[in-house]
Amino acid sequence: MVSNGYLAFEMPSAATYLNVAVPNAAQPNAFVSWWWDDLDFGRVLPGNTVSATTQLVGNAPNRRRVFTFLNVPHWGTSAGGTVISAEVTLFETTNVIEVHYGTTFETNATPATFDATVGYETTMGLAGASALACGATCATANWPASSIIRYTP
Numbered sequence: 001m002v003s004n005g006y007l008a009f010e011m012p013s014a015a016t017y018l019n020v021a022v023p024n025a026a027q028p029n030a031f032v033s034w035w036w037d038d039l040d041f042g043r044v045l046p047g048n049t050v051s052a053t054t055q056l057v058g059n060a061p062n063r064r065r066v067f068t069f070l071n072v073p074h075w076g077t078s079a080g081g082t083v084i085s086a087e088v089t090l091f092e093t094t095n096v097i098e099v100h101y102g103t104t105f106e107t108n109a110t111p112a113t114f115d116a117t118v119g120y121e122t123t124m125g126l127a128g129a130s131a132l133a134c135g136a137t138c139a140t141a142n143w144p145a146s147s148i149i150r151y152t153p
Contacts, residue, residue, distance in 0.1 A: 005033060006032060012028035017075070019116055019136055022117060022136075023126065023127055025124060029121055029123055029124050033118055033120070034088050034118065035114070039075060040075040045071070045083065048107070049071060052067070060092065061093045062093060069084075069086050069087070071084075073107070074114060082114070083107055085101075085102035086101050096152050097153065098149070099148065099149045099150075114138065114139050115139065116142075118132045120151075
């Protein structure tokens, strides 16, 4: 898990918080991005616990790896801003990726400005696709609240 809204299957040479359109040969590569932007898992907001967890569910060859992200704020909003939650499930054997999006909420009157990418990319950025029509410019208004996006690379 990476703190910037994507799951990395290859370790990038440096932390990459500025998202780009996919596919792209620049690092990072080999990832699934559920909301690739500059997120802040280390900031505690009043009344919210920020967390990132993972678990392996089921039996081979039909296991699922589930990543859960709760109450994650955008980096750099001093007194709060937009808080997001999502769950990513990777299905063994079928390679299906399923992202469950929760609702967003504002912790103050100033919403965070997102510029996120949602989708996947293969090794060396040879192939990939955006899962949302907004591509690398998804904003808070594009957050697919209370919905599920399911795709197979």
